Amino acid sequence: xELSESSEAIPKxxxxxxxxxxxxxxxxxxxxxxDGTIVGTAMPRIVGELGGLSVMAWLTTAYMLSSTTVVxxxxxxxxxxxxxxxYLTGIIIxxxxxxxxxMSQSMTQLIWYRTLQGVGGGxxxxxxxIIIGDLFTGKQRAKWQGVFGAIYGLASVIGPQVGGWxxxxxxxxxxxxxxxxxxxxxxxxxxxxxxxxxASGPIQFDFGGMITMIIGVVPLLxxxxxxxxxxxxxxxxxxxxxxxxxxxxxxxxxxESKASEAILPMRLFKSRTFSVINGIGxxxxxxxxxxxxxxxxxxxxxxxxxxxxxxxxxxxMMITMIVASIIGGQIVQKIGVRFQMTIGMIIMAVGFILLGxxxxxxxxxxxxxxxxxxxxxxxxxMPILTLALQESFPKSELGVVTSSSQFFRQIGxxxxxxxxxxxxxxxxxxxLSNKLIPVLQQLPAEASGFANKMTAMIHTDPxxxxxxxxxxxxxxxxxxxxxxxIVPILKISLVDSLHSVFQIAxxxxxxxxLLTPFLGRIQLTDHKKTExxxx
Numbered sequence: 001x002e003l004s005e006s007s008e009a010i011p012k013x014x015x016x017x018x019x020x021x022x023x024x025x026x027x028x029x030x031x032x033x034x035d036g037t038i039v040g041t042a043m044p045r046i047v048g049e050l051g052g053l054s055v056m057a058w059l060t061t062a063y064m065l066s067s068t069t070v071v072x073x074x075x076x077x078x079x080x081x082x083x084x085x086x087y088l089t090g091i092i093i094x095x096x097x098x099x100x101x102x103m104s105q106s107m108t109q110l111i112w113y114r115t116l117q118g119v120g121g122g123x124x125x126x127x128x129x130i131i132i133g134d135l136f137t138g139k140q141r142a143k144w145q146g147v148f149g150a151i152y153g154l155a156s157v158i159g160p161q162v163g164g165w166x167x168x169x170x171x172x173x174x175x176x177x178x179x180x181x182x183x184x185x186x187x188x189x190x191x192x193x194x195x196x197x198x199a200s201g202p203i204q205f206d207f208g209g210m211i212t213m214i215i216g217v218v219p220l221l222x223x224x225x226x227x228x229x230x231x232x233x234x235x236x237x238x239x240x241x242x243x244x245x246x247x248x249x250x251x252x253x254x255x256e257s258k259a260s261e262a263i264l265p266m267r268l269f270k271s272r273t274f275s276v277i278n279g280i281g282x283x284x285x286x287x288x289x290x291x292x293x294x295x296x297x298x299x300x301x302x303x304x305x306x307x308x309x310x311x312x313x314x315x316x317m318m319i320t321m322i323v324a325s326i327i328g329g330q331i332v333q334k335i336g337v338r339f340q341m342t343i344g345m346i347i348m349a350v351g352f353i354l355l356g357x358x359x360x361x362x363x364x365x366x367x368x369x370x371x372x373x374x375x376x377x378x379x380x381x382m383p384i385l386t387l388a389l390q391e392s393f394p395k396s397e398l399g400v401v402t403s404s405s406q407f408f409r410q411i412g413x414x415x416x417x418x419x420x421x422x423x424x425x426x427x428x429x430x431x432l433s434n435k436l437i438p439v440l441q442q443l444p445a446e447a448s449g450f451a452n453k454m455t456a457m458i459h460t461d462p463x464x465x466x467x468x469x470x471x472x473x474x475x476x477x478x479x480x481x482x483x484x485x486i487v488p489i490l491k492i493s494l495v496d497s498l499h500s501v502f503q504i505a506x507x508x509x510x511x512x513x514l515l516t517p518f519l520g521r522i523q524l525t526d527h528k529k530t531e532x533x534x535x
Contacts (some may be wrong), residue, residue, distance in 0.1 A: 018135065021193025022144075025128045026151060028091055028186040031179055032124050033152045035098075035117075037159025038166065038175050045172040052107025061225055062111050066118030067125065068410045069217045073210055074123040075130065075403020076263045079396060080203055083131050084194045090123025091187050098179035126403035131194070133390040133398050142387050146329020149383040150322040157318045208255040209263040216248035217411075224418040228425060264404060265397075273392040274401065276519050278408040280341065281385045283512035284378070285412030286419065287348065287505040291317070291355065291374050293417060294424070294501050298358055299367060301469040301494050316368045317375035324379025337388050337522040344380030345513035351377060352506035356499050360491060385409075388522050416508070420501050421463075427500040428462035431493035439485050447482065454486075466494050 039059065047053050078086045097117035104110035132144050166174050219241035231237045256262040268274045292314070299305050299313050324344075332340050351374030358367065389401040436458065440451040457465050469490055 017193045019193075020189045021131070021135070024186045024189025024193055025131060025148070027182060027189065028087075028124060029128050029148060029151055030155055031182040031186070032094065032121055033155035034159050034162060035121070035179065037156055038163035038178075041160050041163030042167050042172040042175045045167050046110070047107075049172070050104065050107045050110065055107055055111065058111045059114055061222075062115040063118035063121065064225075064410075064414070065218055065221050066115045067122035068221060068407065068414070069214050070119050070122030071125055071403050071407045071410065072213065072263050072400070075126050075399040075401075076206070076261070078127060078130055078399035078403075080205070080261060083127060083134065083399075084190070086123060087127040087131070087190060087194070088187060090120050090127065091183055091190070092120070093117075094120030094124060095180055095183040095187075096120075098176040098183070102173040102176035126399070126406045129386045129390075129406075130399050130402045133386075133402060134395070141390065142332045142384065143329040145383040145387050146325045146327070149325035149329075149379070153318045153322040153325065153379070157315055157322075204261045206255070206259045206261050206263050209252060209259055212248050212252035212255055213263060216245050216252050219248075220245035221411075221414055224414050227418065228422055264400065268393075268397075268401065268404070271392070272518065272520060273388065273522065274404070276515050277385055277388050278404060280345070280381070280512045280515050280519075281405055281409045282412035282415075283508045283515070284345065284348070284381060285409045286416035287352065287509035287512070288374075288378060289413050289416035289420060289505075291351070291371060291502075291505070293420065294498055295355070295367060295371060297466070298362075298494070298498055299364065301466050302358075302360060302491055303362065303364060303367070305364060313364060313368050313371060317371035317378075320372045320375035321379040321382075324376045325383050328380045329383055332384055332387070337384055337391075338516060338519045341381055341384060341388075341519065342513065342516040344377045345509060345516060346377070347380065348374055348377030349506060349509045349513060352502050352509055355502040356506065358495065358498065358502075360495060388519070391522050416505075420505060423504050424497055424501050425462050427497040428466075428493060429458060431496050432458040432462055432465065432489070435489045435493060436486060439489060443482065447479075450478070450482070462497075465490060469494070 043056060043059065046059070047056055074086060074090065094117055097113050097120055100113040101110055101117060104113060128148055129145060132141055132148065136144055163175060166172075166178065223238050223241040223245065227233050227238045253266060256264055257266045259265075295313060328340060328344070351370055354370040354373060358370075386402055386405045389405055390398060393401045437455060440454055443451050454465065469487065
C-alpha cells in the first residue's frame with residue numbers, strides 16, 4: 001500500500017491552511033513537551049492528596065514506557081494510514097487520558113491513565129517532524145526543524161515555572177486539565193490545515209512486529225529502570241526481563257526481515273546513513289543525561305544551593321540549545337550536515353571535559369557556563385539528525401525513518417540513566433569504603449547503630465548517603481562532632497564519583513563524534529520529498 005503523491009500536501013496557493021497547520025503543530029508540540037516538566041513539579045501535591053509515595057516513580061516510568069514503545073509504531077502507521085488520522089488520534093488519546101488523570105481518585109488509577117497518556121504522547125512525538133518533512137524542501141526543513149527543536153527546549157525551561165503557578169493558583173488536577181482546551185485548539189488547526197489521506201491499494205498491518213516490539217522493548221526498559229535499584233542486577237526479576245526482551249527482539253528481527261510493511265524494516269540498517277545517524281543519536285543521548293541528571297546533584301551537594309536554584313543551572317543550557325537549534329537550522333545548508341554534526345559533537349565533548357574539572361570551589365556561574373557549552377553542542381546536532389534521515393529516504397518511508405530517530409534517542413536516554421547511575425554507585429561504593437568506613441569504625445560505642453546503618457548504605461545505596469548533604473534537617477539530628485568528620489568525606493567522594501560519571505559520558509560523546517566522518521555527504525534539496533530517494 002502506498003500513499004498517493006499528493007495525499008497529504010497542502011493545496012497549492014493555500015497559504016492560510018499552511019499557516020493553520022504550522023500553528024497547530026506548534027501548539028501540539030508545546031503542550032505535549034510541557035506535560036513532562038509540569039507533572040514533575042506537581043508530584044509532591046499529588047502524593048500529598050492521593051498517597052502512594054512508594055510508587056510515585058511510576059508516574060514517570062509508566063509514561064516513558066508507553067511513549068517510547070509506541071513511537072516507531074506511530075511512524076509506520078503514519079506512512080500507512082496518513083499523517084492526519086494518526087496525528088489527530090494521538091492528540092485525542094492524549095486529551096482523553098489527561099482528563100482521566102485529572103479525575104483520578106487513587107495513585108493506581110493515575111499510573112494507568114499516565115500509561116494511556118504516554119500512548120498519545122508517543123504518537124504525537126514524531127508527527128510534527130514527519131509533517132514538516134512533507135511540507136517543505138530540504139533547505140526550508142532545516143530552518144523549521146531548528147525552530148521546533150527550540151520550542152521543545154523552551155518547554156523544558158518554562159515547564160517548572162508554569163507547573164508551579166498552576167499548582168499554587170489552582171490545584172494539581174489542572175496540570176492535566178489544562179491539556180484539554182490547548183489540545184482542542186491544536187486539533188482544530190491541524191484538522192483544518194492537513195488534508196485527509198487518499199490511500200491506494202490494500203493496507204497490511206505488521207501485527208507480529210508490533211507485538212514482538214512491545215514485548216521486547218517494555219521489559220528492557222523496565223530492567224534498565226529498576227536494575228541496581230529496586231532489584232539487584234543478578235536477581236531473577238532483572239535477568240528474567242532481559243531474557244524475555246532478548247527473545248522477543250530476536251523474534252522481532254526475524255519477522256521484520258520478511259514483513260511486507262515492517263514497522264522497522266531491517267533493510268534500513270544496510271543504509272550507512274540510517275545506521276550512522278541513529279548511532280550518533282543514541283550515543284549523544286547517553287552522554288547528554290550525564291549532564292542533565294548529575295549537575296543539579298553537584299550544585300546541591302557541593303555548592304550548597306537549594307533544589308530550585310540548582311534547577312536554574314540547567315536554564316542556560318536550554319537557552320543556548322534553543323539559540324543553537326535556530327542558528328543551526330540556518331547555517332546547515334551553508335556548511336553541510338556532516339560538518340555541523342561533527343562540530344556539535346566536539347563542542348559537547350569539550351563541555352564534558354569542563355564538567356570533569358568541577359571541584360569543591362566551583363561556583364554556580366562556572367557550572368552554568370559549562371552547561372551552556374553542552375547546550376550549544378546539543379542544539380547544533382539534535383535537529384539535523386532527523387533532517388539528515390528525511391533527506392536520505394523516499395516519502396513512503398518518511399514516517400518510519402523520522403520516528404526511528406526519536407526512538408533510538410529515547411532508548412539512549414534510558415540506557416544513559418542506567419549506565420551512568422551504575423558508574424555513580426560503583427565509584428561511590430569504592431570511595432566511601434576507603435574513606436568513610438575507617439572513620440565510622442573509630443566512632444564511640446554509643447554511635448555504633450548510626451555507624452552500622454551508614455556502612456550498610458555504602459554497599460546498598462551509596463547515593464542515598466549524599467542526600468544528607470541535601471537535607472540540613474537530617475544533619476541537625478547528628479552530633480556536630482560526627483558531622484564535622486563525615487561531611488567532608490561525603491563531599492570529596494561525591495566530587496570524585498561525579499568525575500567518573502562525566503568521564504564515561506564523555507566517552508560516549510566521543511564515540512558519537514567518531515561516527516560523524518562515516519556519514520557521507522547529504523545534500524539539502526530545493527524540492528519536496530517524492531518517492532525517489534536522495535541517495
